[in-house]
Amino acid sequence: MSYTVLARRYRSRTFDQVVGQEHIAKTLRAAIETNRVAHAYLFCGTRGVGKTSMARIFAAALTAPDVIDGVKPHEVLASTAPTDVQQRLADAILAGTDDMDVIEIDGASNNRVEEARDLIAKASILGSGRSRFKIYIIDEVHMLTTAAFNALLKTMEEPPEHVKFILCTTEPQKVLATIKSRCQRFDFRNIPTARIGEHLQHVLDEEKIQADPAVIQHVARLGAGSMRDALSLLDRLIAAGEGKLTPELLEQMLGLPDRTLIMQLIDAAVTCDPGTAITKADELLTRGIAIDQVFEVLIEHLRDLLIVISCGGDSLLLEVGDEERAKIVEQAGHFDTAAVTHMIVLCENAQRSAKLSSTARALFDATMARLAMTQHTADIPRLVEALASGAVGDQKKKLDGDAPSLRTTQTQPTAKPQAAEEAPVPIDDLARVWDRVAQFASRNPSLTGMLSMLELRAIADDRAHIVLLDSPAEAHVRARIGRVEELLAKATGRSLTIELTVDSGGDVAQPEAGLSHEERLAVEKLPLVRQAMDLFGATVIAIHELAEDAPAEPEQGDD
Secondary structure: OOOOOHHHHOOOOOHHHOOOOHHHHHHHHHHHHOOOOOOEEEEEOOOOOOHHHHHHHHHHHHHOHHHOOOOOOOHHHOOOOOHHHHHHHHHHHHOOOOOOOEEEEEOOOOOOHHHHHHHHHHHOOOOOOOOOOEEEEEEOHHHOOHHHHHHHHHHHHOOOOOEEEEEEEOOHHHOOHHHHOOOEEEEOOOOOHHHHHHHHHHHHHHHOOEEOHHHHHHHHHHOOOOHHHHHHHHHHHHHOOOOEEOHHHHHHHHOOOOHHHHHHHHHHHHOOOHHHHHHHHHHHHHOOOOHHHHHHHHHHHHHHHHHHHHHOOOOOOOOOOHHHHHHHHHHHOOOOHHHHHHHHHHHHHHHHHHHHOOOHHHHHHHHHHHHHOHHHOOOHHHHHHHHHOOOHHHHHHHHHHHOOOHHHHHHOOOOOOOOOOOOOOOOOOHHHHHHHHHHHHOOOHHHHHHHOOEEEEEEEOOEEEEEEOOHHHHHHHHHOHHHHHHHHHHHHOOOOEEEEEEOOOOOOOOEOOOOOHHHHHHHHOOHHHHHHHHHHOOOOOOOEOOOOOOOOOOOOOOO
């Protein structure tokens, strides 16, 4: 007996088995139970989300309701055929076999006006008599020609009482408006990754095949909302004949980049090490991974970092396993939203440019180096404040003395931050403690910007009471509060637990939203902003208005 692929073998046979489309199943089942079945339906959605399966189940429930689980038809719709006859009829419908009562038509190969006229002529003829209805399922209906659509118009608007139409399409915009207006439309959603993963686990249990949870999660993500695509990928992995599905097998069979190398590449961005970033990226390419695919996986990983920073490590939007989640949360603690957003845009632009470039490899390596230098991105509002207060000279000396030049980075290992060789600061001197923390954080502009939103109020019983002055940034700060605890431990020589509270009355300025391009250009032309951009090679990624008590712009003649 020939092998039947998983997507066909585990196709849904009842309304309850259709994954991710419960809202549609509930409506169709209620229509049968209350005798409110329309004469024409239009099922829309991407591939593999259950359109054709739902159409067959609905048709089977109308023609053989006694053998479809969960269906209690209205007395008007009850079938008079024996149960065994209904069972044979339902089996034929669910298998897609041609039948006199339910006719399944492929719109791609039956798209001419002649086929439409033949359908109209046969529609008035009763079926086998085993069912009350004659049902036409037209798959990929958008492939019909305009003439064929026009031929169907009158029949679809006022068909014989025993005729029902179920149209399925992946491109509803190509269906004539006059056809859509004659149908009840149902839009099938992309199936959530978690639901796909649950179904894949069920299939593996039925097949008695073991799989690493990370593999199931990854295959579910690669399905991109399509259950059929995910099952097809799973079929490929099972066909390899291994005793257990592992991440290594997944990468080997599907040609995916090694997730460990992707993690190490991001670690290089954390430590501002362009050399390591380029080396790890080269390892990916030497394994036969295309540049475009490396960018895709890298952007996907950066998106995970963005989710953690913005929504927290426990967010349901982070669709990864527990082990990978822990690593992503750790990496996210070294970045802020602006930095990760910048990295995503950088990769996306480079990916598009690489497709058209004759020097794609050079562009790829340059992008990896720029990712590794993201931590040097300046916080423009803080720099403007420093310029206005006259502290730019000290800031420039600090950058000149601490930050390695590109030339040094190319020939020597990246220098790691050196802790100050000073004794721990007494915990009762809060000002000195916080100054020491700021000193340790000075190498990381994004971390320095976060500290500017915090205020150390007290230290007692191994607990540091810190107040957040900018409530909209609470999620971001809590995601990185572990870094502040590390700096406090270095400054005081004691392990302290931070108790973070939010001061809704803080005077931290809020960023202005919705500024036009002209307004942004006007801000960039301000002398202090221009000076900061020239001095640090920075770009404007956000525009804030300084609080009223911020230092005023130095008058002409001030240093």
